[in-house]
Amino acid sequence: MTDDLLRMESIVKTFPGVIANDHVDLTVRRGEIHGLLGENGAGKSTLMKVLYGLYTPDEGTIRLDGTPLRLDKPQDAMDAGIGMVHQHFKLIPRLTVTENVVLGSREPAASFRKENVGDGLLAGLRTSAPVQAVASRFSLGLDRPKRRIRTLADQYGFNIDVSAPVRELDVGQRQRVEILKALYRDVDLLILDEPTAVLTPVEAERLFETLERLVDDGLSVILITHKLKEVESVTDRVTVLREGADIGTVDTADVGRAELARMMVGRDVLFEIEKPNTTVGDPVLEASSISAADDRGIEKLSGVNLEVSAGEVVGVAGVSGNGQTQLAETVAGVRDPTAGTIEIRGREMSEASPDEFIEQGVSFVPEDRHENGCAGGLSVMHNAAMKDFRDDQFGDSVLFDYGSVGEYASRLVDDFDVRGVSDVTDNCADDLSGGNLQKLILARELARDPDLLVANQPTRGIDVGAIEFVRERLLERRDQGTGVLLFSENLDELFDLSDRLLVMYEGEIVLRTTPEETNKKRLSVEMNGGGSKRVSVPDDPPEAATRRAADGGRSDR
Amino acid sequence: MTDTSFLLGLADAMVSASTVLVLAGLGELISERAGVLNLGVEGMILVGALSGVIATVVTGSYWIGFAVGSVCGLLMSAVHAFLCISLKADQAISGIMLTLLGTGITTYFGQQWASAQFAGFPDRTLPVIGGLLVEIPIVGPTVFEGPATDFVALGLVVVVWWLLTRTNLGLEIISVGEDPETADTMGIDVFKMRYLAVLIGGLLAGAAGAHLSLAFTGIWTNNIAAGQGWIAVALVIFARWRPGRLLVGAYLFGLFNSLRLRSQGLDLTLAPESPLAALLNPVVEFLLNPAIMSMYPYIVTLVVLVATVVWSRDDDSAQPAALVQAYSREAD
Numbered sequence: 015m016t017d018d019l020l021r022m023e024s025i026v027k028t029f030p031g032v033i034a035n036d037h038v039d040l041t042v043r044r045g046e047i048h049g050l051l052g053e054n055g056a057g058k059s060t061l062m063k064v065l066y067g068l069y070t071p072d073e074g075t076i077r078l079d080g081t082p083l084r085l086d087k088p089q090d091a092m093d094a095g096i097g098m099v100h101q102h103f104k105l106i107p108r109l110t111v112t113e114n115v116v117l118g119s120r121e122p123a124a125s126f127r128k129e130n131v132g133d134g135l136l137a138g139l140r141t142s143a144p145v146q147a148v149a150s151r152f153s154l155g156l157d158r159p160k161r162r163i164r165t166l167a168d169q170y171g172f173n174i175d176v177s178a179p180v181r182e183l184d185v186g187q188r189q190r191v192e193i194l195k196a197l198y199r200d201v202d203l204l205i206l207d208e209p210t211a212v213l214t215p216v217e218a219e220r221l222f223e224t225l226e227r228l229v230d231d232g233l234s235v236i237l238i239t240h241k242l243k244e245v246e247s248v249t250d251r252v253t254v255l256r257e258g259a260d261i262g263t264v265d266t267a268d269v270g271r272a273e274l275a276r277m278m279v280g281r282d283v284l285f286e287i288e289k290p291n292t293t294v295g296d297p298v299l300e301a302s303s304i305s306a307a308d309d310r311g312i313e314k315l316s317g318v319n320l321e322v323s324a325g326e327v328v329g330v331a332g333v334s335g336n337g338q339t340q341l342a343e344t345v346a347g348v349r350d351p352t353a354g355t356i357e358i359r360g361r362e363m364s365e366a367s368p369d370e371f372i373e374q375g376v377s378f379v380p381e382d383r384h385e386n387g388c389a390g391g392l393s394v395m396h397n398a399a400m401k402d403f404r405d406d407q408f409g410d411s412v413l414f415d416y417g418s419v420g421e422y423a424s425r426l427v428d429d430f431d432v433r434g435v436s437d438v439t440d441n442c443a444d445d446l447s448g449g450n451l452q453k454l455i456l457a458r459e460l461a462r463d464p465d466l467l468v469a470n471q472p473t474r475g476i477d478v479g480a481i482e483f484v485r486e487r488l489l490e491r492r493d494q495g496t497g498v499l500l501f502s503e504n505l506d507e508l509f510d511l512s513d514r515l516l517v518m519y520e521g522e523i524v525l526r527t528t529p530e531e532t533n534k535k536r537l538s539v540e541m542n543g544g545g546s547k548r549v550s551v552p553d554d555p556p557e558a559a560t561r562r563a564a565d566g567g568r569s570d571r
Numbered sequence: 572m573t574d575t576s577f578l579l580g581l582a583d584a585m586v587s588a589s590t591v592l593v594l595a596g597l598g599e600l601i602s603e604r605a606g607v608l609n610l611g612v613e614g615m616i617l618v619g620a621l622s623g624v625i626a627t628v629v630t631g632s633y634w635i636g637f638a639v640g641s642v643c644g645l646l647m648s649a650v651h652a653f654l655c656i657s658l659k660a661d662q663a664i665s666g667i668m669l670t671l672l673g674t675g676i677t678t679y680f681g682q683q684w685a686s687a688q689f690a691g692f693p694d695r696t697l698p699v700i701g702g703l704l705v706e707i708p709i710v711g712p713t714v715f716e717g718p719a720t721d722f723v724a725l726g727l728v729v730v731v732w733w734l735l736t737r738t739n740l741g742l743e744i745i746s747v748g749e750d751p752e753t754a755d756t757m758g759i760d761v762f763k764m765r766y767l768a769v770l771i772g773g774l775l776a777g778a779a780g781a782h783l784s785l786a787f788t789g790i791w792t793n794n795i796a797a798g799q800g801w802i803a804v805a806l807v808i809f810a811r812w813r814p815g816r817l818l819v820g821a822y823l824f825g826l827f828n829s830l831r832l833r834s835q836g837l838d839l840t841l842a843p844e845s846p847l848a849a850l851l852n853p854v855v856e857f858l859l860n861p862a863i864m865s866m867y868p869y870i871v872t873l874v875v876l877v878a879t880v881v882w883s884r885d886d887d888s889a890q891p892a893a894l895v896q897a898y899s900r901e902a903d
Binding site: 113 | 737738739740741742743745749755756758759900
């Protein structure tokens with residue numbers, strides 16, 4: 015009993031039309047890393063926002079150290095010793111690290127602090143309540159916090175300049191600032207909401223080392239995640255949520271990955287995907303020596319040749335920023351090439367508008383699903399019909415038949431298992447969690463029976479259940495004769511799904527191979543520019559080589 | 572020498588004319604740093620100016636008039652705060668509405684006060700050290716001799732700078748203007764901070780108005796603000812939301828404003844026997860025409876805004892990130 019730090023009992027939180035938490039229990043022991051596992055939209059973040067005072071629960075009790083807590087605002091949670099590192103960092107880029115950490119704590123200037131005042135007549139005045147109230151508002155002492163933050167940073171090996179503005183820090187450093195914010199407030203319990211979503215594998219490894227040290231120092235940690243690997247490698251116990259319900263809490267050591275996946279998704283999850291052989295048809299995409307620039311006008315794609323045929327999946331590997339985004343956008347018709355030609359099903363499309371690409375049977379799943387994949391403020395219905403609204407089934411050329419559009423959208427939502435939608439006209443795209451939004455986008459793109467599907471990072475940041483679903487659908491389309499161009503940073507995914515593999519490096523295709531002919535190690539080497547690229551790309555046009563030589567020293571990204 | 576006295580007079584007029592802009596601009600700056608755009612400054616200046624005159628005539632004290640004018644500006648900004656912060660109405664529409672309202676109210680109630688006589692703020696020097704400071708050549712008589720409100724405005728530049736950069740309150744005001752959601756998670760009452768900033772802004776806009784009628788013109792005339800509230804809004808952008816630069820900007824605008832008033836005695840036309848006279852004199856006369864000259868501050872505003880946008884393209888971060896964004900907690 016005494017080693018239970020936190021007990022959340024029977025928490026219920028409903029939003030209009032959705033039960034986000036349905037009688038959820040969560041007990042966290044002192045000094046453990048406790049995983050909170052669930053798919054996107056399972057209610058993990060809601061539960062933690064309840065614990066952090068951002069949401070008020072409809073029912074249930076929260077006890078910390080046996081004392082019941084009433085959390086109306088984040089300040090209450092902070093006062094109780096609960097800190098949270100949000101998935102989207104709560105930092106103000108303009109302010110310095112120190113300012114971000116002390117924000118809200120109202121540290122008065124040094125001359126008003128009790129230990130500096132000494133004795134005497136004025137001392138009593140300076141420590142009196144009204145003077146302190148004024149000093150805490152109209153002065154600001156950063157020297158002492160700065161020393162303390164520096165000490166904390168050194169203690170955990172964070173290499174951070176505490177006087178630097180946060181906008182100058184990289185993502186990993188920003189996350190460490192978030193942790194410092196919590197440590198500065200002497201928290202007993204630290205909540206991390208999907209902390210590795212924004213980190214590289216190396217940074218994630220560092221984060222976990224930090225967490226181990228925090229726990230050694232007596233802290234308790236709640237780790238929200240949908241990555242089974244993280245749960246297995248760092249947590250002591252794990253609580254699983256599914257569709258708002260509490261599935262149970264288990265010792266991580268006692269269960270395997272498959273068991274956890276079953277708890278999380280509610281059925282067995284296939285980690286291996288079966289890929290039947292199909293016959294490859296005519297080319298649907300033929301791009302020859304296309305070049306393209308990014309939004310700032312810097313060339314990112316240099317004379318790439320590419321062919322995708324009906325019924326095959328062509329996977330493109332590469333370290334982020336090597337021109338994959340530009341290649342995807344160019345062949346999907348949303349970015350104009352600066353040179354070269356693009357043919358879709360034999361028709362020259364280099365100058366064509368995005369609209370003509372859509373008409374020609376090209377579907378596109380963009381990398382940033384919030385920014386480019388949907389109109390967040392519009393309803394699920396509008397988003398579902400966004401590319402097909404001119405179709406005859408949705409009314410004549412003047413008037414829209416919202417009845418049939420609604421039915422169409424509802425059908426897509428059902429077919430693609432998009433969760434969190436109670437009404438396709440009431441819910442807007444921004445209401446959906448990442449995985450469900452991705453399913454909706456995929457539904458929109460696949461329902462059009464495309465001849466070419468360009469999918470950029472279709473499974474990034476979504477949970478295992480949704481990943482499996484998306485992959486199955488991609489292969490299903492391939493079997494039905496769609497040519498799929500798949501961009502992914504996940505090599506397992508590329509090896510599982512692709513019929514052919516391409517590797518991009520600095521705007522060029524440096525390797526063309528098949529999953530059978532190569533291995534991940536070889537691919538990693540090529541992705542980092544370590545391959546003998548001139549030899550392995552015999553079909554690269556010679557002008558690309560000269561262009562590379564011409565701006566060889568370029569260091570842009 | 573007449574040239575020196577002209578320049579001295581011009582500098583003096585520039586400093587006097589800038590005070591309205593300094594006061595109103597500082598108010599707007601604080602409000603915008605907290606994320607609330609206030610386009611009602613013009614209306615608040617007008618209301619502050621008229622109520623200041625009325626209170627001065629009734630009580631006989633220009634200090635009471637100044638206080639009443641400031642409070643009336645604050646009351647108007649309370650409407651803006653309630654609409655934009657509590658009701659989350661569109662900030663631009665609410666502000667423009669308040670300017671139109673202020674213009675209407677002061678036009679209607681101002682008629683009978685247009686000829687009112689009263690004793691406004693006299694020119695004076697600072698106590699104790701004022702006698703010494705005023706001896707400084709050029710700067711002395713222009714900056715250190717004037718109505719008390721000039722000194723109040725100069726002092727407020729320092730106070731506002733101190734508030735925003737050296738106090739917890741300032742840090743919190745900036746944080747709600749940058750990212751209200753983050754401020755909220757750090758335990759800062761976003762609504763309270765924004766109300767505070769908007770009310771301070773209104774108070775200063777009202778003070779600008781009261782200074783205008785009680786110290787600068789010494790009389791109430793219809794539409795006395797003549798667009799200076801709008802210039803104050805532009806000035807904040809020009810100043811990149813920094814109080815020190817705001818003072819420089821206010822002097823620049825004050826210069827063009829006083830040029831108009833002072834240049835009428837100035838004859839820059841060339842002598843008739845000069846070969847260029849026929850060509851240039853019509854141009855000079857056109858440029859010195861009082862009606863044309865009264866447009867200079869506004870033309871400068873446009874030019875400066877364009878220049879600010881062109882030059883500071885990489886400095887977009889100067890603008891508060893959450894400007895014009897309403898905040899509600901469960902919206903995420």
